[in-house]
Amino acid sequence: MESTIKAPRGTRDVLGDESWKWTHVLNVCRDVAGDFGYSEVLLPIFEHTELFSRGIGDTTDVVEKEMYTFIDKGDRSITLRPELTASMVRSYLEHDMKRAPQPVKLWSAGPMFRYERPQKGRYRQFWQIDFEILGAQSPMADLETIDTSMEIYRRLGLTNLQVLINSVGCPNCRHAYRDALKRFLESGPGLDALCETCQGRFERNPLRILDCKKPACREATEDAPAIWDSLCDECRSHFEDVNRGLSRIGADVKLDKRLVRGLDYYTKTAYEILAGELGAQNAVCGGGRYDNLAEAIGGPHVPGVGFASGIERIVITLEGQGVFLGEKPKTEVYVVTASSDFAIEASALAHELRASKLSAGTDYAGRGMKAQMKQAAASGADFVCIIGEDEAASGTVSVKNMSNGEQRSIPRNEAAAKLVLWREERNR
Ligand SMILES: [Zn+2]
Ligand SMILES: [Zn+2]
Numbered sequence: 352m353e354s355t356i357k358a359p360r361g362t363r364d365v366l367g368d369e370s371w372k373w374t375h376v377l378n379v380c381r382d383v384a385g386d387f388g389y390s391e392v393l394l395p396i397f398e399h400t401e402l403f404s405r406g407i408g409d410t411t412d413v414v415e416k417e418m419y420t421f422i423d424k425g426d427r428s429i430t431l432r433p434e435l436t437a438s439m440v441r442s443y444l445e446h447d448m449k450r451a452p453q454p455v456k457l458w459s460a461g462p463m464f465r466y467e468r469p470q471k472g473r474y475r476q477f478w479q480i481d482f483e484i485l486g487a488q489s490p491m492a493d494l495e496t497i498d499t500s501m502e503i504y505r506r507l508g509l510t511n512l513q514v515l516i517n518s519v520g521c522p523n524c525r526h527a528y529r530d531a532l533k534r535f536l537e538s539g540p541g542l543d544a545l546c547e548t549c550q551g552r553f554e555r556n557p558l559r560i561l562d563c564k565k566p567a568c569r570e571a572t573e574d575a576p577a578i579w580d581s582l583c584d585e586c587r588s589h590f591e592d593v594n595r596g597l598s599r600i601g602a603d604v605k606l607d608k609r610l611v612r613g614l615d616y617y618t619k620t621a622y623e624i625l626a627g628e629l630g631a632q633n634a635v636c637g638g639g640r641y642d643n644l645a646e647a648i649g650g651p652h653v654p655g656v657g658f659a660s661g662i663e664r665i666v667i668t669l670e671g672q673g674v675f676l677g678e679k680p681k682t683e684v685y686v687v688t689a690s691s692d693f694a695i696e697a698s699a700l701a702h703e704l705r706a707s708k709l710s711a712g713t714d715y716a717g718r719g720m721k722a723q724m725k726q727a728a729a730s731g732a733d734f735v736c737i738i739g740e741d742e743a744a745s746g747t748v749s750v751k752n753m754s755n756g757e758q759r760s761i762p763r764n765e766a767a768a769k770l771v772l773w774r775e776e777r778n779r
Contacts, residue, residue, distance in 0.1 A: 361467070361475030371679050372666050373478070376507065377460060380480050383503045387495065389456040389482055394438045396462065400428040406437035406616065406648045410555060417465040419475075431464035435481035435659060436641065437648065443485050444650040453486035460662070472667055483657030490592035493620040493640055493656045497593075498600060500624055500636045500658050507665065508674035513603045513625045513632060517610035518590040519558070519639070520582050521618050528581035532557050540571035558611040577608035589619050612637070616644040620656065626668050635668055636660040684770055685727035686713040689720055689739030696738050700748065700766065704736075707767040709774065728753065733777060734770060 358364060365373060384391065400420050407414050419431040432438055439457055442448075448455045460480040469475060482499050484492045497514060504512055520528060533553065536542065542550055549560045549568050561572050582590060597604045612621045621639035625632035638658025645653035669676060684704050686697040697713045704711035712730055714723045720737075727735045737749040748766045751758045754777070761769050 359475075361469040363474060368679065369666070372669070372676055373662050375676050376662055376665055377480075379506050380458070380460065380503055383499060383506060384458045384482070387456065387499050387502070389458040389499070392439070392442055392457050392459050394432075394435065394442060394459055394461070397429045397431050398438055398441065400430040402437050402441055402648060403430055403433060406440070406644055407434070408616070413465065417467055419464045419466055433463055433465045435459055435461075435463070435479060436483065436644065436655075436657060439481065439483045439657070440485065440641075440645050440650070440653065440655060441648060443653065444645060444648070449486065449651065449653065454492060455485045456483070457485065458482045472663060474663070478662040479659045480662065481657065481659045483655055485653055485655045487656070488642075488654045490589045490620070491596060492654075493589075493593045493622075494596035494600075496638055496657050497597065497602070497622055497624070500638065500660060501602065503660075504624065504626060504635065504665075507669060508676075509626045509635070509665075509668060509672060511626055511629050511632060511672075513605060514597060515605050515607040515610055515623045515625060515634075516594065516597070517607050517621045518578060518582055518586055518619050519611055519617050519621050520578055520586045522643070524581055524583035524586055525558075525578075528576075528578045529557055531576050531581055532560075535575050536560070536571070539574070544568075544571040561609045562611050572609075575608070577606075579606070579608070586619055593620055612639060616641045616647055618642040622658070624658075624660075627671055633664070633668065635664055680710065682712040682730040682732045683710045683774060684712075684734045684736060685723075685730055685732035686711060686736045686738065687720060687723040687727060688714070689737070691717050693738045693743060696743065700736060700738065700763075703767045704770065707771050709767065709770055734773065736766065736770075 381391070400418070403418060404414050409415070413433050418433055421429055423429050439459065443455060443457070458481060461478065462476050463479050464476055466475060467473060482496060484496055501512055519525065536545070536553065536557070542553060544567060545553070545560060546563060546565045546568050549563050552559050560568060561575065563569065579590070594604065610621050610623060617639050619640040619642070622637070623634040624636040626635045627633050636658050638656070640654070640656040642652070642654040644655060645651065686701050688694060688697045701711040701713045712732070714726055718726065724735065733753055735751040735753060737751065742748055742760070742763070746763045747760045748763050749758055749760050750766070750770070752773070
């Protein structure tokens with residue numbers, strides 16, 4: 352016998368016990384998007400590879416090692432999207448949204464793909480939500496995206512939210528900082544103190560050394576200068592305004608000089624939002640400004656700012672904080688028959704109940720009544736409708752309330768209306 356086919360490494364099925372929580376998260380996103388005025392765009396799962404090599408940068412880990420790239424039957428190089436920002440900006444340019452009143456606020460959600468080593472909670476196909484404000488230079492747009500993500504987490508019930516924030520400057524001032532950082536490393540700890548990857552980064556992208564998680568590199572950069580002292584006037588006042596705005600809306604903010612982000616198109620604000628137990632908070636969101644992305648992919652200058660957040664991580668954090676998300680949707684009414692002679696009647700009743708927006712189920716396995724009652728109990732149904740000889744003859748249905756065992760007979764043609772009423776009473 353051939354072996355059974357399993358889901359590819361790094362992917363998984365999100366089953367019913369869990370997927371309803373994802374739906375809940377997405378519903379909250381949809382509500383928040385409405386309140387902030389973001390419109391939803393449904394973007395392609397794959398794009399021309401060039402969009403990501405130009406928009407993310409050839410030298411990043413994502414583009415160098417982690418993309419699912421293939422040649423399609425038309426000889427085009429295609430890549431499964433590893434993130435959404437580049438696609439959002441591509442869509443903005445392609446549909447000439449620059450001609451619409453600015454800014455344009457967009458959001459989207461869906462699966463992303465990165466060829467990474469699978470770990471607990473990290474998959475090669477993973478879902479992200481993504482919110483972007485395009486066409487706004489103002490630091491208040493940065494503030495609004497941070498507030499958007501915080502509002503999503505607040506409405507979901509997450510607590511202990513903290514904003515980590517930094518500026519990565521602009522091409523004008525980043526050079527000065529790059530030089531200052533290199534001088535510090537050369538004259539202080541020396542290149543030998545760094546891990547091999549970071550030694551390679553020294554010339555190419557020294558800022559990323561601050562981001563390295565290896566203890567040796569963290570120690571070597573402990574006293575490294577922060578970019579704040581190197582910012583040009585424009586970047587400095589932008590950074591200060593975002594911070595003033597955050598403090599005005601009561602956010603818990605911490606400056607973090609190590610927050611540099613791996614993608615080259617980022618300018619000015621970079622942020623993460625932490626949630627979880629105090630002292631063991633994890634980033635649930637990463638975002639920032641990317642004023643040079645549109646030009647990098649061949650468009651005009653379009654300032655932009657936004658964030659992405661992984662649904663998996665949000666759900667894990669909600670569970671970690673013990674947030675009550677409501678109950679998993681379940682069958683409310685189960686229809687039981689005394690014999691298979693009443694199978695059609697049972698299906699017809701289930702049909703009517705569903706038309707009245709009651710969740711209803713019935714047996715298709717020809718089980719005996721006792722086994723059907725067991726099924727009903729296992730489904731978690733609040734009510735069981737019983738159809739047998741007597742009921743059919745008298746045009747009634749026997750309804751059993753599963754929480755107190757009470758059983759009563761009601762006219763068949765009133766069953767749906769009565770059950771809707773009883774459900775409301777029960778939920779009160
Ligand atoms: Zn600057
Ligand atoms: Zn390192």
